[in-house]
Amino acid sequence: MRKVHLLLCMLLLLSVLLTGCWDRREINDVAFVVGTALDKEEDKYRTTLQITIPGQVAGPEGGGNGENPWFLRSVASDSLRGATLIMQTETPRKIFFSHRRSLLFGEALAREGISTILDSFGRLPENRLSALPVVTRGDAYQVLSAEPQIEQYPGEAIRELVFSYLKKPWTMKTLVNLILEEGIDPVMPLISTVESVPSSVAEPKKGLGIAGLAVFREDQLVGLINKEHAVGILLAMDQASNIELPVNAPKGKGKIFFSINENNAEFTPIVHSDEDITMKITIDARMSITTNESNYDTTEEANIKELEHEMNEMVKKMMETNIENLQNYKSDILGFGRLLKTEHPKLWARIKDRWDQIYPEITIEVEPKFRLENTGTATEPFAVKEGKMIK
Numbered sequence: 240m241r242k243v244h245l246l247l248c249m250l251l252l253l254s255v256l257l258t259g260c261w262d263r264r265e266i267n268d269v270a271f272v273v274g275t276a277l278d279k280e281e282d283k284y285r286t287t288l289q290i291t292i293p294g295q296v297a298g299p300e301g302g303g304n305g306e307n308p309w310f311l312r313s314v315a316s317d318s319l320r321g322a323t324l325i326m327q328t329e330t331p332r333k334i335f336f337s338h339r340r341s342l343l344f345g346e347a348l349a350r351e352g353i354s355t356i357l358d359s360f361g362r363l364p365e366n367r368l369s370a371l372p373v374v375t376r377g378d379a380y381q382v383l384s385a386e387p388q389i390e391q392y393p394g395e396a397i398r399e400l401v402f403s404y405l406k407k408p409w410t411m412k413t414l415v416n417l418i419l420e421e422g423i424d425p426v427m428p429l430i431s432t433v434e435s436v437p438s439s440v441a442e443p444k445k446g447l448g449i450a451g452l453a454v455f456r457e458d459q460l461v462g463l464i465n466k467e468h469a470v471g472i473l474l475a476m477d478q479a480s481n482i483e484l485p486v487n488a489p490k491g492k493g494k495i496f497f498s499i500n501e502n503n504a505e506f507t508p509i510v511h512s513d514e515d516i517t518m519k520i521t522i523d524a525r526m527s528i529t530t531n532e533s534n535y536d537t538t539e540e541a542n543i544k545e546l547e548h549e550m551n552e553m554v555k556k557m558m559e560t561n562i563e564n565l566q567n568y569k570s571d572i573l574g575f576g577r578l579l580k581t582e583h584p585k586l587w588a589r590i591k592d593r594w595d596q597i598y599p600e601i602t603i604e605v606e607p608k609f610r611l612e613n614t615g616t617a618t619e620p621f622a623v624k625e626g627k628m629i630k
Contacts, residue, residue, distance in 0.1 A: 270332035273309065274394020276379035277356065278345035280315055284356075285345075286322035287313040287380035288334065289394050309392050313380055319356050337365045341397040342372045342411065343430070345379035349453065349460035354418060360411060368412035371401050374453035374460060376431035385432050385445045396447050401428050404449045405478045418458050421591065422576030425455040429463055454570040456595075462568040464561075471554070471561035475504050475520055475573055483529060486553060489545045493533025497526040497550060500612070506578055513590050517602040518575055520558065526550070527613035537614050547611055554607040566599040575601065 274289035292308050312330065316322035327334050342360075344353060360366045375382040387396035401408045409417075409427065417425040428449060435446035451466040452473075464472070473479040479502060485494040502524035509517040528537060536542055565572060576594050580587040590597055 268332055269335045270330055271338045272334060272336050273338055273392045274341050274343065274383055274397070275336075275339060276313075276343040276345065276375070276383040277319060277348055278379050279348040279351055283315040283317065284319045284322060284348070285313060285315040285380060286319050286326070287311055287383055288323075288326060289383055289392060290330075290334075291392070307386065311380070311384055320359055335365065336363075337367055339367070339370045340392070340394045341401075342370050343379035343383055343397070344372065344374050344427070344460075346375060346377060346460065346463070348379075349374050349455075352459045354458040357411075357415060357418075360415075366411075368410060368415070370411050371398050371408050371428075372411055372414050373397060373401065373428045373430045374463075376429060376450050376463065382430055382432055382447065385447050387447055388435065388444070393447060397430055400430070400447060400449055403481060404428060405473070406480045407478065420577065422571070422578070422580045422587070422594070423574035424457065424570045424572050426570075426572040427453045427455075429453045429466075454565060454568055454572050456568065456570050461570055462564070464564060468561055468564065471558035472565065472572070474499075474502055474522060474524075474554070475558060475562065477502065477504055484526075484550070484553070486546065486549050488533035488535035489542075489549055491534045493531075493535070495528060495533055495535065495537070495546065496530040497611070498529045500525045500527055506573070506575070508575070508579055508582060510579075510583060510586060513586065514597060514600075516579075516597070517604060519604045519606065520562075521606045522554070522558070522608065524607070524609045525612045526609055528611070543611050543614075547609055550609045550611075551607040554609060555605045558605045558607070559603055562603050562605075566601075566603075569595050569599055571598055 271291045272288050273291060276285075276287040276289075278285040278287070289309050289311055292310060312326050314322040314325045314329075316325055323334070348356075360368070382397075383393050385393050385396075387393055390396035390399060405428065409425075414425055414427070417423055429451045431448060431450040432445040433448040435444055449466055450463075452464045452469045453460055454462045454464060470479065470482060470484070473482070479499060482499040483496050484499065485496050487493075488495055502522055504520060504522045507519040507521070509519060511517070531537060537546065562573070571594075575598065576587070576591070580591070
């Protein structure tokens with residue numbers, strides 16, 4: 240009898256292990272969303288979803304017949320969640336967000352504020368917080384409808400652009416934490432459509448590109464900074480990736496281009512009084528010469544020192560100007576307030592309610608320490624005769 244009971248118990252345990260997934264979803268019943276664009280249109284909110292077409296994914300050029308392996312579904316409603324619910328009633332498959340790669344905020348919506356619309360992203364489990372948030376120049380749905388030539392989906396192309404622009408891209412989770420944290424403001428990459436070929440070419444297609452940074456004050460967009468004016472900010476944030484900077488040759492004519500291989504920025508607050516604060520930024524960096532379009536000889540030790548000096552002076556002016564732009568927007572995306580809260584908690588307790596007035600007036604001192612570690616394979620300007628080189 241004991242053997243029978245033991246056998247029955249084993250069978251019951253095995254039956255538990257053999258059960259299937261109670262909440263499984265068949266792939267044929269799901270519409271996968273790879274990108275979402277959110278816009279504000281007067282008193283309405285527009286939600287645009289980029290949904291994959293499974294039959295089009297495996298063929299040439301991203302589709303079985305050369306067509307896009309995705310389509311857009313867009314609805315305007317009184318609320319963003321309401322727009323999604325409307326789309327579900329008009330879609331034969333269950334809309335599924337777990338594979339979303341990027342989330343696009345239109346410029347008008349971002350200026351209004353994004354806190355209230357973020358609720359469902361943290362409340363619903365399928366809205367994974369690993370998606371990358373970006374702000375678009377103009378309407379987000381127009382950016383999401385671009386046709387990138389390398390990636391299959393614009394949503395995926397945006398994600399890859401962000402990863403090439405930033406060392407550690409901000410995710411939805413990072414964005415929410417920045418909104419909630421005291422002493423720092425959020426920031427997102429700025430995306431826009433670009434002309435992939437000259438307009439004279441027949442049927443040109445719109446591509447996608449990084450346009451700079453979108454800076455916030457709390458949850459509201461307050462300014463767009465072009466990528467040319469965002470380099471110093473990225474260096475201060477240790478986020479600069481694939482950065483090349485040109486320097487005019489100290490003597491002769493032409494430019495010399497330097498690749499920033501690695502950099503590290505440190506902030507040191509110097510408190511004179513509650514209203515008089517200096518933030519010293521020290522930035523160490525290593526660089527290599529990628530192109531010498533001048534007739535300046537970079538093999539001489541004295542010339543290398545002169546190039547380092549020119550670069551440091553240029554970076555100092557650039558960073559001070561870039562950070563001054565942030566102060567004009569009253570956007571503390573570098574987290575100066577958070578640093579004061581950590582290192583001078585009593586001071587922060589006194590000034591945190593007035594930080595938006597104090598922050599624009601603090602003094603910024605930048606001390607770059609850029610070092611040239613590699614002059615490239617060619618030791619001299621590649622096509623300049625020796626007699627024409629400037630030593």
